[in-house]
Structures are given as C-alpha cells and as structure tokens.
Amino acid sequence: MYSQDVSLQWGDKDQKLKSLLPSKIKHIFLGGTGKRRHFQPPYLCVISTNHLNISRGVSTSYQWYGTAFLQRSNDRLDLLCETSELIGEATQADEAIFTSNVNDRATLQPLLSELRVRYTVLLAKLDSVYDQLLQSQKRLLIKRLLESCLGRLLEIKHELVEFHLSDFTYDDDEVFERLAVTPEEAEPRIPQYFIRERAEEIENKNRFIAEILKRLGHEPPKIQPLILTEQQAVLIIQAHERARQGRLSVCGEDLSLGERRKRRKWRNTSHRNGTTALCGIKTMKRAEEVKEYRRGLQTKREQEYLETLESIEDSVRKKHAPRLHDQMADELRRRVNEYFERTGKFPDFPSEESGGSRAMFSRQGTGTDSELSKSSPVSSKESKKSKEKEKKNNKNNETKTKDEEENMEVFQCSSSAFLQEIITANEEFEDIWKFKDEKENAKEKCYEDMIERDKMIKIEGEVRVVVDEVIRGELELLQAAYDKDRAHKGKKAKKPQKKVRRGGKKKEKEKDLTPDRTTESLFEELVTNGIIRPYPSMSIDDYIGEKCYIGAELRKQEAEPSPCLGDVRQLIKEYCVLPLGAEYVRANSPQTSWKRQKMLVHSICSELGATLFDLTPANIVGKYPGKPVSLC
Numbered sequence: 166m167y168s169q170d171v172s173l174q175w176g177d178k179d180q181k182l183k184s185l186l187p188s189k190i191k192h193i194f195l196g197g198t199g200k201r202r203h204f205q206p207p208y209l210c211v212i213s214t215n216h217l218n219i220s221r222g223v224s225t226s227y228q229w230y231g232t233a234f235l236q237r238s239n240d241r242l243d244l245l246c247e248t249s250e251l252i253g254e255a256t257q258a259d260e261a262i263f264t265s266n267v268n269d270r271a272t273l274q275p276l277l278s279e280l281r282v283r284y285t286v287l288l289a290k291l292d293s294v295y296d297q298l299l300q301s302q303k304r305l306l307i308k309r310l311l312e313s314c315l316g317r318l319l320e321i322k323h324e325l326v327e328f329h330l331s332d333f334t335y336d337d338d339e340v341f342e343r344l345a346v347t348p349e350e351a352e353p354r355i356p357q358y359f360i361r362e363r364a365e366e367i368e369n370k371n372r373f374i375a376e377i378l379k380r381l382g383h384e385p386p387k388i389q390p391l392i393l394t395e396q397q398a399v400l401i402i403q404a405h406e407r408a409r410q411g412r413l414s415v416c417g418e419d420l421s422l423g424e425r426r427k428r429r430k431w432r433n434t435s436h437r438n439g440t441t442a443l444c445g446i447k448t449m450k451r452a453e454e455v456k457e458y459r460r461g462l463q464t465k466r467e468q469e470y471l472e473t474l475e476s477i478e479d480s481v482r483k484k485h486a487p488r489l490h491d492q493m494a495d496e497l498r499r500r501v502n503e504y505f506e507r508t509g510k511f512p513d514f515p516s517e518e519s520g521g522s523r524a525m526f527s528r529q530g531t532g533t534d535s536e537l538s539k540s541s542p543v544s545s546k547e548s549k550k551s552k553e554k555e556k557k558n559n560k561n562n563e564t565k566t567k568d569e570e571e572n573m574e575v576f577q578c579s580s581s582a583f584l585q586e587i588i589t590a591n592e593e594f595e596d597i598w599k600f601k602d603e604k605e606n607a608k609e610k611c612y613e614d615m616i617e618r619d620k621m622i623k624i625e626g627e628v629r630v631v632v633d634e635v636i637r638g639e640l641e642l643l644q645a646a647y648d649k650d651r652a653h654k655g656k657k658a659k660k661p662q663k664k665v666r667r668g669g670k671k672k673e674k675e676k677d678l679t680p681d682r683t684t685e686s687l688f689e690e691l692v693t694n695g696i697i698r699p700y701p702s703m704s705i706d707d708y709i710g711e712k713c714y715i716g717a718e719l720r721k722q723e724a725e726p727s728p729c730l731g732d733v734r735q736l737i738k739e740y741c742v743l744p745l746g747a748e749y750v751r752a753n754s755p756q757t758s759w760k761r762q763k764m765l766v767h768s769i770c771s772e773l774g775a776t777l778f779d780l781t782p783a784n785i786v787g788k789y790p791g792k793p794v795s796l797c
Contacts, residue, residue, distance in 0.1 A: 245298075245307075246599055248290045252310065252591045255283040259317070259584055268577050270328070277325055277578075278717075279340045282351045284318040286344070292356045297459050299609035301470035302616075303598060304463075309590045311356060312747045316583035318353065319754040322739050324578055332736060333728045335716025348712055352735050355705065359746040360774050361460070367774035373685075374699055377692045470611045477613060478620045485621065486628055493632040497522055501640065511644050514637045521633040582753045691778070694788045700777050705742060705768040708734045737765055742772045 262276055291311040298304050325334040336351055360367070378384075393401070504512045515524045597615075606612075679687060691697040710730020719726040728736075744754050770777050779785075 244290070245294055245594075248287065248294060249591055249594055249599065251283070251287055251290070252314070252587060255280065255287060256584065256588050256591065258283065259581070262578060263580075273578070274328060275337060275340065277321060277328065278334075278336050279344065281318065281321045281325065281334070282336060282340055282344055282346060284314050284321065285351055285353050286346060287314045288318060288356070289350070289354045292354060292358075296357050296361075297456060299459065299462055299466050300606075301466050301611050306590060306594055306598070308358075310587065310594070312749045313583045313586040313590060315356070315743060315747065316750045316754045317581060317587060319739065319744055319750070320579075320581055320583065323755045329720070331725070332740075333713075333716070333726075333732050335713060335720065335726065335732075337717040348714060352712070352731070353738050353743060355738060355742055355772050356746065359742075359772065363774050370774075370776065371699070373688070374692055374697065377689050378699070381693060466609065466611070473611055473613060474616060474620075477616050478624075481617060481620045482624055486624055489625060489628045490632060493522075493629060494635065497632065497636045498639075501636070511640055511647070514633070514640050517630060517633065521629065522636065523629065695784055696778055696780065696788075698777050698779050700767045700770050702771045703768050705734060705737060705765075705772050708737075708765065708768060710734060733765075737769065741769045745773055745775075 258276070259280055262273070262280075288311070291307060291314060295304060295307045295311055298307060322334065326332055336348070341348065341351065501512060512525060515521055603609075688697065708730065710733070712731030712735070713726050713729045716726040716728075716732075744751055766777070769775070
C-alpha cells in the first residue's frame, strides 16, 4: 500500500530529504547509484499523484506546500459556508415561531428546545472558525455572528426557564436524534476569545497583584513535607520491600520475550501512525502547535490591518475630502436656490441631531448620497427588514390578550434583540464573502478596496457635518438680508429646538468619594486589605459530572427531576460566564443573579479573567469604619 518508486535526478543524501517525501513513498532510488533506500512511512502527508519526478526536490516541495496551504484555506472556507447554511436554517426556524404565532405549550416546548441546541452547535462552530481565521475583515463579521448567536442562545434559555418555571432545562432525546448531536455537544461552549483577547490585560493585572502581595510580605503557601509517625513509616517501607521482591521474581523470566513485546508494540504504533497520516489525521501535539502558530499570525494580521486602516484613511481624506466639500456645498446651494424660486422662502435647515441636509432632502424625495455610499455593502435591506421585524413584533404583542395570559396552557415568546442582527450579518457574509475568489490571497491579508470604500463613507459623513454647518450659517445671513430688503422685520428661520424634558426631578450628580485617588492606589488598597484576592486558575470543565439524561422524560410524566453536577456546570455557564464575557451580549441579554460555591466562583473568574472581590462580612469587618448607611 505504501510502496512507490521515486526517481531522483540528483543524489542528495541529506536527512532533510526525508521531510520532503510524501507518506506513500517507501522506496527511493537515488539517481545513478542503483541503490534503494528504505524509509518508514509516513513523513508528511498524502499526495494524489502516482509518480513523482523530482529534478530539484526543494522547488517541487514548495509547490506541494503551496497547494496544501490553499487546500487548508478552502477547508476553512467550506466550514464557514457550512456554518452560514446552519445559521440560515436556525433563523428560519426561529422566525417561524413568531410568524406562526405558536403559543400552545405542548407544541412550543420541543421547538424552543431544538432552537437552543441549534444555537449551541452554531456557537461551537463559530468559535472554532473565529479562533483560527486570519483575515481581519472576515473576523469582525464572524465575531458579530458569534456574539449575536450567543445572545440569542441566552434569550432562549430564559424563555425555557419561564416555560418550565425552573432554572434547569432538559433537552428531549428526539431533538438529539433529529439534529444528530450528543448531549455533550448540546452543552454551551465558552468562546475562547473571552480570555485570549484580554490575555495581556489579565497578565498585567495578576502581575500587579503579585507585586503588591510580595511587598506586603505575603508569599504563596509552600507545600509542607509530610511528617509520618513511626508506624506509618514502617508500613511504607514494608510495601516498597514487597514491591522490590516482586520485581526480582519477574526478572527471572525470559528477557527476550520482553524485547519481542517491545518490538511488536513499536511496529503496531508505527503502522497506526502511518494509517492516521494516510487519512489526514494529525497528532494532538502537532495540531496544538499549528493552532498556536495561527494565533500568533492573527496578532500580526490584526496589526497590519490597523496600520492599513490608518494609512488609507489619511490618503482618502487628503485626496477626496476637499472635492467632496465643494461638491456637497454646491449641491446644497443649488437645492436651496431651487426651493426659494419654487416657494419664495428659504427652507428650514434641520439641526445636526435631526439629520441635517440628509434629512431635509430625503423629505423632498431627493438625496445627496455619492455613488460610493449607494454601493456600500450595508444596503437598504437592513432598514427594510428591521421595519418588517418591528411590525411582526408589534403584531405579536397586540395578539397577546389577557385571556391568554391567564391561561396556563398558553405561552407567548418575547421578541429577540439579537435575531435580526444574526440575519443581517449572515446575509452580509453571503453577499460579500461566500462566493469571493480568494485564491490570490492565500496569506489571508486584508482587502484594501473594501477599506477604502468604508473610509469613503465615513469621510463623507464627516464632511457633510461641516458643510451643513456652513450652509446653515449662510441661510441665516440670507434670511436676514432678505428681510432687510423687504423693509420689515421678518422672523428669522426658526432653528429646530431640542425637546426639553418636563416633569420629574433632575437626578443629582453622584459625588466622587475619592477625587484625589488614582485607580491604581485604590486597587492596591483593596489588595492590601484582602478585598481583592488572587485565585487559582481552573476551567469550568474541571467541575466534572454527568447530566441528568432522563430529565425531559420525567417532566413529561409531570415529575420534577433532580439536577446532576453536569446540569449545575451548564447553569453556571449560562447564568454567569456567557452573559459577562462580551460587552454587546451583556448589554442586551437578560440578566439573572445567582449564588455560587467557592470552586465555582474560582472557575468563573478563571474563564472570564475577572477580578475577585471578597466582600464577605467576616473579611471586611473593621477595615472600613464609618457612619452606618441605610441601603433601603
């Protein structure tokens, strides 16, 4: 199976030649010598050709590596396209719940459970893609999808909590069979970027805490040697003596038998490694090295992207800003003149808060957008779909009557703050990235034409604000001159006034109780007083335990199941870690307070890179004396 002959036109006996050979090659004939050399497969990978003629082996290997690199890039793109299709299926099923107005509990429960599993699988896939993707512009879009799917998952979790009136939710076996997932895959995975993107910040914080504790003389507890009694020491010596005598008895056996076993084990291991390489399976150690290497490349690509953003913005501003200023000013003056000739008066120019010239001329059915603005990837689909979504949500809210609220057999799902963002981001991926030919961008660098288009739109907006201010001043002068020419005091064009809030007391500005203290000094004081404490690093997955697999069946029989350790672990993720990991999710997802035990607190802090404040009464008593303050 591995046998394949390769003729070499040059006789290089360097050991590096081994690394250039595909795994199917077993025998090599070095050119002109007639000698055959034997190599144990595999060395690198499998190639599809049946014969390989190496004239200068290095150049051929480079060509193969380039092909393999493109193949890996295509595999990642296929995974991304597959994930996009799964997102489309999930959003269609999600929207179907709202459009069909399903409110029967027996019908709604499996639909919500299936949605939860779908978004959990999507969360894991998007996290894997985002962790290894290099292209910075694509990463921004994937992160939007990742955070939106995470937020929608938490919304569905809270819907299920209200549905069952219990914090613990159990998935039906039929859902697992339909979606072809295991219960382990249905447990939410914590995105890796929660910690990776804040690694430097977390490291600096931990170093700062360690330095403070070192100055205070607090050293980490040292492992004390075990002090044994005489009886315990005798028992240990006896156990080791029995083990020594047992080893001596085994040494009398045939040593050649042991050698044969070792050789047989090595042959099996070598054959297994060859088979796995033939199938394209990498060892875990090698796979982790590749992942870490790509994460390092991500940082490099991100830095290049930021530098490109800055340079392109400067060049676009210098090249187009003066021209855009003149074009917009001339266009606005022409339209003001047309309005005056048609009506005999000057238009009311909206304020900047009301939209400025864009709002004024949009009411007249005309606009002043440039061609670049119209051809931007953010099209009018978003506004149309958002309006349609608002209408659907309003319609759903209107159909919810008091009779339905009183009926326990009816359950109404609340509107989502993330679903529309998922649909919009997925459509943007399909429009821009899904069918984009990226063969010439194997290194996954940023696309400068897309950056230039986005910066052009941004600069247009900035120039428009400046031009609006100029035209607004010119209109005031024209209105005053026009009134003076007509020899009566005409009213000046009224400025759109800002809405003034009436009623209600104005909130008093909170006083800064530490105006002369820096954040670092306050942090140091809290560490000194033991309020901020270091904690051991551990993962939430270290909280080992199985889930309750019969929970859904017990609830069908109207029996409340007892949660297992795996259910507690999942609840910690859904209530504590996932809502706090991303600012966008934290601001829009439903929040719930919860009490936790010590190990779970440490694992939560480790997953988030958080700072632990010990505010237990026993810890803060006597450290901050002062007048008692009523909290009611």
